[in-house]
Amino acid sequence: MTRLLFMSLLAISLNFACQNSASTTEQASDKPTEISTEVVQFANEKDPVCGMSIDSTTVEIAEHDGKKYGFCSASCKADFLKDPAKYLSAK
Ligand SMILES: [Zn+2]
Secondary structure, three states, X not given: OHHHHHHHHHHHHHHOHHHHHHHHHHHHOOOHHHHXXXXXXXXXXXXXXXXXXXXXXXXXXXXXXXXXXXXOOHXXXXXXXXXXXXXXXXX
């Protein structure tokens, strides 16, 4: 019983991982005018791991092969860094 409850809670928190990271970046940007002048160019428009669109305000950035890749969450970035070629070749 308790184990099942734990598993469903885990599934729910994983589900919301992407949205959570988006809301934290919003709260962090107290001065949007200053931040918008410094737009980071990503090599990708979408998170190569989960397919979510990448916002220029994302804090999850990884460099691979001289290019910057943005991610929706730290877990997607970690997955990408484990095997970048796997995600970059899958199109
Ligand atoms: Zn993602």
